[in-house]
Amino acid sequence: MMVRIARAALFTVFPAELLLMICLVSGVALPGYVVWTAETVVVLVFALEAAAAYRLFRANRRGGADRRAALRLTYHGLVPTKVRKIMEFEAKATVSVFLWIARRRVGVPPGATAGSYAREQVTMLVLIIFVTVIETVGLDLLLVAFGVPDAVRVPILVADLYGIVFGVAFGAACVTRPHVVSAEELRVRYGAYLDVRVPRDLIASVRPTRGYNERSMVSIVGDVLTAAVSSQVNLVVELNAPVTVERPLGGSADVTTLRFFADDPRLLLNALTTSPYASAA
Template sequence: MIKVARGVLLAVLPAEVVLVILTVAGVRLPGPVLVAVEVAVALMLLLEAVTLHRLFRAARREGAGRRAAFGTALRRLVPVQVRRLLGFELRSMASLGLWVTRRRHGVPRGATAVPYAREQSSMLLVLLFLAVVETVAVELLLGALGVPSGVRLVVLVLDVYGVVLVLALWAACATRPHVVTERELRVRYGAHFDLRVPRDLISSVRLARAFDERGTVTVADGRLGVAVSSQTNVVVELSDPVTVVRPLGRTEEARMIRLFADSPALVLDALRSPTA
């Protein structure tokens, strides 16, 4: 039943979004179409509610409290990829507030923060400029073509949201640096990746520059790469593998970590210093 509920959710919600966009844009839809979509949405909500209730009761029978049972039911119902994508956006948006107030996330007192966002700043600046230019150009073009104001409003909102997402990515990378504490090395990339490595598992750390990384977060043959602009410059060797949770939830094992730091010497010095 969970698979059916997930399938219905992924099928009906996009249709409802399209319906809302068309309605806001002033498009007149036949009455039967509106009724059919609304009935489908109502049935979907009913199915999701019934499924969620059953999962909640099952968790309660296993001894979970109400809050824990609800969380368990929600995790079982909503695909992990969807939950993680929503989490990325929420954390990235929250990073905008940290950026404005010049604060950093997850850097305790006495820890060493290791920034990594400087190398991609020029690329993000270009991307932001292009997004703003596109927003203005599309709005002017639609206005010149006499497109209805409802359609223009929808397109404008989507374009502005795209601009905000670029800013949020920039903010997330700036406010969520790598962190070295007495107990662990925390390797991050914005709001999309977060790995904690106990320092007693680190057997060696060295400077090693690479300019051909194929992705931002990659795992291959037990080697984790967390790159910035296709670059890494620090290699951390581990005595035992750690479990890596990739951005969309898949897990891998890694015994070597390649990461990028604006100042690699900062990582080397912090990890080579004796722990308490």
């Protein structure tokens, strides 16, 4: 019960505190009692979080977990799975921007074949980012012209800027995290949101396909995983045994078929149908 109350308090107070900070930074004059009340509530919530975290930590330690494992379990107990996943996505996508600038890729070992999938969506993504930039500048100038208070204008500006950063980070994550075929495994990925690792000896067959009407970027229906780019897939991998796939927002599923998109499907097709030890021979 205490953990549930702590979760509810955290996710209720944090957005309100963020809005308050934005107003203060933007120069909005707030009554003193509003600021004092808000800060008092924040202190009480942090005290509640600390108490709940301490109780979880002690319980995990008594259960036999070492210090690091107990801290991890405490974090998982306080923060809901979906929230943790979203935070991980944001962190990985942000890091991807710097990797993209440095022209580095994640998880591509020497000798492996990397299959990009970002090219098909670049045009649309660039267009969306461009339109968002124009909308952000235009809307902000319009709000200033009409004398809209900073308490309203600044949060809207921050939200629009976040949308631009998210678009860039999403594209960078897709570029720096390609599909990978190595001697040991196939990795099917979609930016920071999906990473499926399949041992080569579980792959029964690989074939090209053409699908243009996929409704979701990542979906699992039955035992079929689909990772579509711009509503398209062009490769199908059948397995002779199921692999466990972690869903983007938590949970897992066993799949035996993977449908996904690659900019050059023949590159991955050749890599998967060639003996993984042919080059060594």
